[in-house]
Amino acid sequence: MNDLPAKPLPPALRNTAAALAGALIGWLAVSTARPSAPPSSAHSGADSSHADGGTGDSSAGSARSGDGTRTGPDPTRRFAALKRYYEEWGSIPDDARRTLESMSAAELKDYLLTMNRGDGRSFGQIMMSESLRGAATRLLYQQDPEGTLAWARDQDPEQGGLLEKMARTAAKADPTQFEPWSALLTEKANDQKGKEIAASAWSAAAGTDAASILALEKNPVIGESLAMFGVRGLEFAEGFDFTRYVKDSTIMSGLRHALIQWAARDPEKAFSSIAERGKGTEDGHLYSAVYEGMACLKGDAAATAFITEKLASLPDEERGAASAGLLQARGFTAARMDLLLKGMPREEDRFALAEQATIPFVSGSGDILSTRVLATLDPARQLAALESSVKRYQAQLGNPGTFKEIRSGYDIIMERINLPEESREQLRQTLAGPP
Numbered sequence: 500m501n502d503l504p505a506k507p508l509p510p511a512l513r514n515t516a517a518a519l520a521g522a523l524i525g526w527l528a529v530s531t532a533r534p535s536a537p538p539s540s541a542h543s544g545a546d547s548s549h550a551d552g553g554t555g556d557s558s559a560g561s562a563r564s565g566d567g568t569r570t571g572p573d574p575t576r577r578f579a580a581l582k583r584y585y586e587e588w589g590s591i592p593d594d595a596r597r598t599l600e601s602m603s604a605a606e607l608k609d610y611l612l613t614m615n616r617g618d619g620r621s622f623g624q625i626m627m628s629e630s631l632r633g634a635a636t637r638l639l640y641q642q643d644p645e646g647t648l649a650w651a652r653d654q655d656p657e658q659g660g661l662l663e664k665m666a667r668t669a670a671k672a673d674p675t676q677f678e679p680w681s682a683l684l685t686e687k688a689n690d691q692k693g694k695e696i697a698a699s700a701w702s703a704a705a706g707t708d709a710a711s712i713l714a715l716e717k718n719p720v721i722g723e724s725l726a727m728f729g730v731r732g733l734e735f736a737e738g739f740d741f742t743r744y745v746k747d748s749t750i751m752s753g754l755r756h757a758l759i760q761w762a763a764r765d766p767e768k769a770f771s772s773i774a775e776r777g778k779g780t781e782d783g784h785l786y787s788a789v790y791e792g793m794a795c796l797k798g799d800a801a802a803t804a805f806i807t808e809k810l811a812s813l814p815d816e817e818r819g820a821a822s823a824g825l826l827q828a829r830g831f832t833a834a835r836m837d838l839l840l841k842g843m844p845r846e847e848d849r850f851a852l853a854e855q856a857t858i859p860f861v862s863g864s865g866d867i868l869s870t871r872v873l874a875t876l877d878p879a880r881q882l883a884a885l886e887s888s889v890k891r892y893q894a895q896l897g898n899p900g901t902f903k904e905i906r907s908g909y910d911i912i913m914e915r916i917n918l919p920e921e922s923r924e925q926l927r928q929t930l931a932g933p934p
Contacts, residue, residue, distance in 0.1 A: 587637070590630040599634055607639040608650060611661060632661075636668045644669065648679055656687035663692060670700035674707065674715060681720060697724035705733040705753070709740035716750050725750060735760055745772040755788045762792030770809050774817075783820025786810070787828040794828070799835050807842030819851035826855050826868075836871045849875050850884055857888035859908025870915040882922040885909065886929050896930065906930055 588596055602610065614632050640647050651665050666680040677700030685693030697720045704712035715721050730752040735741070741761040748754050762769040769789045773782050786806065794802035806825065810818050825831075825839065836856075843849050849872055857869040869888075873881050889909075895901040909930065913923050 604642045607635050611635055636665050640668050666696045667699055670696050671703040674700040674704040694724035694727050697721050698728045705735045709744040713747055758788035759792035762789040763796045766793045780820035784824035784827050786821040787825045790825055791828040803838040822848040823851045823855035836868050853884040854887045859905045861908045873916045878919055885926050889929055
């Protein structure tokens with residue numbers, strides 16, 4: 500929906516708005532003819548902090564060696580700084596950026612209310628408008644958080660998504676203060692929008708510290724929000740206390756993201772932290788996050804060698820649950836299964852894996868992970884694993900259409916592992932039995 504001007508621009512703002520518009524038009528005209536320039540030295544003091552990770556500490560930089568490459572102990576901080584710079588200012592030219600930074604809170608409010616997406620503009624112009632509006636919203640909140648909330652309460656909820664953008668900005672800037680913004684979106688839009696803001700605040704808190712995100716997890720609004728929305732990649736702050744978070748968190752999605760990123764940095768500590776939670780088989784699925792995180796950095800072979808050696812140190816019952824839990828790692832392929840089986844000498848572990856890997860909803864020509872692990876078991880164990888897997892589908896066996904599909908899937912699996920006929924008949928009887 501278009502944002503219609505609420506009132507004419509005051510004279511004091513006309514020159515500023517004209518300068519901003521000129522900067523934008525000029526940038527659009529030449530942006531395809533030259534590469535983006537780095538931040539100007541004329542930027543404000545707040546800008547200079549982006550170059551060193553947001554702290555103003557010049558030690559985050561690095562010297563240039565004789566061959567022209569960067570040297571220094573901490574490339575992670577430089578990468579994080581570049582990412583943050585891109586998110587905040589990457590699609591805004593320097594002159595427009597400086598214009599925005601020179602505007603007062605009153606001017607920023609007027610500018611936000613007079614932005615009109617309009618028709619007949621190019622996609623690039625529309626995207627630039629959204630970037631400028633996002634930057635203006637962030638700067639307004641930085642200048643006056645409480646005043647911005649009070650001003651937002653008086654705005655038309657149909658103002659082109661402005662309230663939602665302001666709420667997301669506030670939730671990211673200070674996750675602990677999300678509640679009034681979440682309530683405002685619930686009141687002026689709907690309950691779903693309010694919960695989206697709450698979920699955004701929780702995600703943003705990962706970029707602060709463990710204490711902040713753990714405190715938010717105790718908030719009932721956060722709990723309801725996370726139950727409604729899936730959580731995409733969290734980005735944890737440098738120096739984040741993973742030990743405390745993994746020990747105390749009860750949010751499974753957060754735990755998985757934390758363990759994936761921790762394992763990429765310190766797989767030994769990430770692995771041991773799961774057992775230290777003291778939840779036994781209940782946490783078996785979390786080992787897949789350690790496997791996934793290490794595979795991202797070291798590759799499947801190294802991750803598999805590490806995880807199978809570590810699983811061997813767990814008590815028998817926990818090892819079985821952890822072995823089966825590895826299947827929850829994203830991107831689990833046939834090649835990964837083959838590597839895993841080579842590192843699993845115990846049939847009990849392969850049996851636990853087979854129980855969870857057996858999924859009868861398969862194509863007759865597709866690769867089936869379960870057949871690889873089932874083939875390593877003796878016939879009696881094969882049948883036991885298949886019968887155990889049937890329990891997961893009991894509720895669906897009462898539907899004639901689904902029953903046919905499940906029965907067909909198990910027939911394909913039994914054929915591929917060459918299960919003895921008497922065992923096949925027994926499994927068919929199990930499938931035909933009462934739920």
